[in-house]
Amino acid sequence: MKFATFADRAAEIDAESADLEIVDHVRDLLVDAGEEIEVVARFVQGRVFPAWDSTTLDVGPSACYEAIARAAGTNVDTDDVEDRLAEIGEIGEVAASYEFGGQQGLGAFTSGGSGGDDLTVREVYETLENLAAAEGSGSQDRKVDLLFGLFNRCSGDEGRYLARLVLSEMRIGVGEGAVRDAIADAFDVPGERVERALQVSNDYGRIARVAREDGLAGLDAVDLAVGRPVQAMLAQAGTVTEALEEWEDAAVEWKYDGARIQLHHDPDGLEHDLGALGASSDTPPGNSRDHTRVFSRNMEDVTDALPEVVEFAEGTLEEPVILDGEVVAVDDDGEPLPFQEVLKRFRRKHDVEKAREDVTVRPVFFDCLHADGEDLLEEPLVDRHDRLGDVLTASTNAAVEPEDVDGLSLLWITDDADEIESIDADALAAGHEGIMLKDPESTYSPGRRGKNWRKRKPDVETLDCVVTGAEWGEGRRATFLGTFELSVRDGDSEKRRSSGSVVSAQNLATVGKVATGITDEKLAELTELLEPHVAAENGQEVTLEPAVVFEVGYEEIQTSPTYSSGYALRFPRFVGVRHDKDPSDAETLERVESLRSS
Numbered sequence: 011m012k013f014a015t016f017a018d019r020a021a022e023i024d025a026e027s028a029d030l031e032i033v034d035h036v037r038d039l040l041v042d043a044g045e046e047i048e049v050v051a052r053f054v055q056g057r058v059f060p061a062w063d064s065t066t067l068d069v070g071p072s073a074c075y076e077a078i079a080r081a082a083g084t085n086v087d088t089d090d091v092e093d094r095l096a097e098i099g100e101i102g103e104v105a106a107s108y109e110f111g112g113q114q115g116l117g118a119f120t121s122g123g124s125g126g127d128d129l130t131v132r133e134v135y136e137t138l139e140n141l142a143a144a145e146g147s148g149s150q151d152r153k154v155d156l157l158f159g160l161f162n163r164c165s166g167d168e169g170r171y172l173a174r175l176v177l178s179e180m181r182i183g184v185g186e187g188a189v190r191d192a193i194a195d196a197f198d199v200p201g202e203r204v205e206r207a208l209q210v211s212n213d214y215g216r217i218a219r220v221a222r223e224d225g226l227a228g229l230d231a232v233d234l235a236v237g238r239p240v241q242a243m244l245a246q247a248g249t250v251t252e253a254l255e256e257w258e259d260a261a262v263e264w265k266y267d268g269a270r271i272q273l274h275h276d277p278d279g280l281e282h283d284l285g286a287l288g289a290s291s292d293t294p295p296g297n298s299r300d301h302t303r304v305f306s307r308n309m310e311d312v313t314d315a316l317p318e319v320v321e322f323a324e325g326t327l328e329e330p331v332i333l334d335g336e337v338v339a340v341d342d343d344g345e346p347l348p349f350q351e352v353l354k355r356f357r358r359k360h361d362v363e364k365a366r367e368d369v370t371v372r373p374v375f376f377d378c379l380h381a382d383g384e385d386l387l388e389e390p391l392v393d394r395h396d397r398l399g400d401v402l403t404a405s406t407n408a409a410v411e412p413e414d415v416d417g418l419s420l421l422w423i424t425d426d427a428d429e430i431e432s433i434d435a436d437a438l439a440a441g442h443e444g445i446m447l448k449d450p451e452s453t454y455s456p457g458r459r460g461k462n463w464r465k466r467k468p469d470v471e472t473l474d475c476v477v478t479g480a481e482w483g484e485g486r487r488a489t490f491l492g493t494f495e496l497s498v499r500d501g502d503s504e505k506r507r508s509s510g511s512v513v514s515a516q517n518l519a520t521v522g523k524v525a526t527g528i529t530d531e532k533l534a535e536l537t538e539l540l541e542p543h544v545a546a547e548n549g550q551e552v553t554l555e556p557a558v559v560f561e562v563g564y565e566e567i568q569t570s571p572t573y574s575s576g577y578a579l580r581f582p583r584f585v586g587v588r589h590d591k592d593p594s595d596a597e598t599l600e601r602v603e604s605l606r607s608s
């Protein structure tokens with residue numbers, strides 16, 4: 011396809027605002043794209059390379075302005091281009107405002123093109139591919155030369171869309187959904203099957219060709235490839251209550267505070283040509299990257315920054331796999347460090363070994379998308395997790411308990427809110443972010459932020475509550491007070507119901523008990539603080555005179571007959587002692603009521 015034809019069609023789409031009309035235009039474009047269908051399907055979205063390919067053009071705006079200036083003639087310089095840009099505000103419009111082609115002979119030569127006047131889509135792609143590959147000293151000049159060669163052969167809309175493509179500013183309103191629908195429409199295949207094939211391949215160009223040439227059977231045969239990243243499944247915020255209402259059981263995992271990684275490993279070596287037109291790996295053979303690649307949540311290749319993950323893969327994995335997980339920074343004892351520490355390592359390109367001395371990272375995996383030739387996206391989460399356990403233990407002969415498997419995120423299946431609360435408490439005590447709740451039966455949906463994965467909603471607000479009771483602990487906690495009863499001020503005595511729990515002159519009403527988020531060290535401190543205020547004891551239960559105020563986070567407020575306020579804090583967690591407050595400063599029942607209805 012001539013690039014001029016592509017540019018004309020892009021201009022038509024640009025002028026269209028109705029979604030359905032846009033899909034029709036893209037459909038016609040794909041039908042007419044001929045041999046260049048892969049490239050056309052990407053260019054129309056403003057992409058040069060497939061989404062899974064982390065190759066970038068690495069061209070800054072100034073290189074593009076320089077190329078435009080040179081193609082526009084000897085009396086135009088970069089300043090003129092920038093001035094026009096400041097005036098007009100959009101680089102495509104600026105490029106279209108120039109008459110290119112003054113340097114014809116040189117342009118045809120440097121672009122490496124066939125020499126004819128008509129630029130083709132393929133020539134533009136191949137030139138941009140060469141441009142992306144330019145590295146080392148002099149590469150910026152080479153990039154400008156190559157771009158100049160292209161602009162020099164452009165006229166009108168060609169220049170407009172070339173400039174926008176190069177600077178990732180296509181913006182003609184063609185999203186991923188439009189291309190998906192256009193492929194389905196153009197080649198008469200169901201949209202959801204196109205969608206599935208796109209999810210596993212992340213390659214709109216390839217899927218357009220497969221749909222055209224092999225129809226539905228071809229689409230259904232598109233598989234994951236070890237070495238080619240898949241979009242990560244994402245989580246929504248949600249509460250324990252919602253999860254338990256919707257699912258029979260919830261799968262509960264710790265939420266690690268690190269950076270998402272997708273590990274691709276093949277002991278026999280990764281495939282090199284993964285099928286993008288002209289895009290293949292340039293990794294030298296024998297390098298460990300040949301067996302292992304690590305990608306970020308955005309499918310960026312971060313292998314070189316994380317040698318620990320590569321070493322883990324090589325020491326542990328015995329079959330081709332794609333694993334989903336998190337890389338966490340850890341201290342010398344293996345305890346997790348805050349997220350900011352991982353950032354010092356993730357995406358680092360230089361001095362990796364030095365950075366590794368300062369911050370160590372370790373991977374934890376929670377999902378298995380592919381194992382030994384089998385795609386597992388359609389399998390239920392629990393089965394994928396079982397497979398993950400097998401994959402991570404394949405190299406050990408002895409049977410190992412899940413908690414002893416290096417790199418395995420533990421998973422509990424339960425419908426018991428109290429158990430979830432205690433898993434949450436353990437996660438926090440171990441220095442993690444909290445918990446994730448997942449539907450145990452759910453499939454893996456790449457790129458989707460659905461309800462099947464929920465990160466437990468962070469506490470919206472905290473309440474300052476008076477501590478009006480507690481319980482002596484058991485076993486090693488026998489000398490500590492714990493499970494603290496929380497109350498708020500209730501000015502309106504009519505509303506109070508007698509519950510047999512603490513009453514004081516100050517009109518307090520109970521709203522819940524907190525036992526979560528407190529370390530043993532903290533319990534010892536709290537016991538010391540509260541013991542002088544013990545007013546009565548009944549077995550393990552202790553009544554406290556109102557003196558100490560706790561700041562408490564919670565998931566939500568529900569009506570409840572259990573507490574004298576008529577309300578209960580769901581999943582309360584201890585945040586801290588408000589030494590600066592006394593009971594008369596604590597929250598009121600009125601406020602609890604208004605929070606409940608808000």
Ligand code: AMP
Binds near residue numbers: 245
């Ligand atoms: P957020 O970044 O707050 O949207 O939370 C979702 C992120 O939590 C995921 O993208 C992962 O990077 C991370 N995460 C940590 N632990 C888990 C887990 N067990 N399951 C899924 N995601 C997790």
